[in-house]
Ligand SMILES: NC(=O)C1=CN([C@@H]2O[C@H](COP(=O)(O)OP(=O)(O)OC[C@H]3O[C@@H](n4cnc5c(N)ncnc54)[C@H](OP(=O)(O)O)[C@@H]3O)[C@@H](O)[C@H]2O)C=CC1
């Protein structure tokens with residue numbers, strides 16, 4: 001009963017967060033595009049952060065930007081992306097553009113002297129990811145690939161359990177992100193190759209990141225890759241698609257560990273008619289038992305960490321807030337209703353302000369993640385998503 005009340009409380013408070021008064025000079029964020037994800041990933045989390053003001057939005061169509069700004073109480077509207085970047089009152093750019101535009105607009109934002117909170121996956125190629133971080137470093141600006149789940153206590157608690165050695169050495173890690181068929185329409189950016197589409201890019205980047213994070217390593221090699229292709233409705237049977245709607249990849253990790261990632265845009269109904277639930281799980285087999293986290297990507301409303309030692313009693317844990325006794329260090333306690341995005345925003349602001357952060361997703365992490373995504377695409381034969389044609393004016 002108390003867990004149902006806890007769930008309702010978390011959902012309610014995360015959707016209706018308290019909004020404390022802003023500090024005298026909050027960080028002013030500008031949003032590139034009237035993006036579908038921004039209300040969840042930035043606008044709502046920002047309400048409860050006293051040092052953040054979502055100050056401006058730009059869209060390719062000014063009317064769209066105005067409607068969005070009115071709906072989300074954003075004070076300023078710009079009629080194009082360049083104008084947003086030129087706005088001297090903006091400190092941070094949030095870049096939730098389609099993947100294939102991440103590089104160009106992040107480079108432009110950094111060139112304009114802005115910190116950048118950049119949606120995942122960071123860009124279409126590892127080379128582009130490195131170039132963005134090089135420029136951020138050169139300019140002394142903060143750049144973060146928004147792997148929001150990494151900032152939540154749940155995944156950090158899971159890693160602390162694994163790292164504590166209580167289950168012995170890791171043998172195998174499996175991470176899955178799968179959504180029921182029908183979640184995305186055929187014209188979604190996710191199915192558009194020229195915009196950096198593909199399931200491995202959009203969803204597979206999480207399991208890729210997660211297996212690397214939990215094993216504290218990069219793959220040694222790829223063991224196997226399989227994929228299913230997206231075919232636009234009414235396309236000819238010989239339509240050559242290079243957009244995966246599903247990818248499964250297995251890896252040899254260092255120290256005799258193996259890993260498997262699965263991502264699926266279109267999990268078909270069971271028996272053809274029973275709709276599937278999303279699958280957002282990670283499971284780890286160790287020599288002395290196993291553990292898993294149900295809902296590793298969106299743990300804020302509900303998750304379960306199950307720990308099953310080979311000998312001894314199994315237990316279930318929750319980690320909605322950093323407790324101090326959870327083996328993941330001090331600072332940034334959080335609130336039980338904070339979503340992954342709110343934890344992420346806390347760390348981002350702390351980083352910009354030069355304060356210590358509990359956790360971070362750094363340059364080499366982002367570069368390696370993209371590198372392995374490209375390597376999987378190379379094995380599947382689909383190839384990397386197209387390189388940006390943007391030529392930076394600030395060569396690093
Ligand atoms: N962190 C998370 O949980 C999530 C992250 N994402 C990531 O966020 C990014 C955006 O996803 P989402 O919000 O679903 O995307 P949308 O379909 O809402 O597109 C985002 C914006 O892209 C702009 N855009 C610019 N050029 C084009 C173009 N040629 N075609 C289509 N759109 C264009 C549009 O801006 P305009 O308003 O100017 O027209 C649009 O508002 C992706 O990188 C995705 O991976 C997505 C969902 C969840």
Ligand SMILES: O=C1OC[C@@H](O)[C@H](O)[C@H]1O
Pocket residue numbers: 190202203297
């Ligand atoms: O968290 C997410 O869920 C659905 C995906 O398509 C999206 O891009 C991703 O970030």
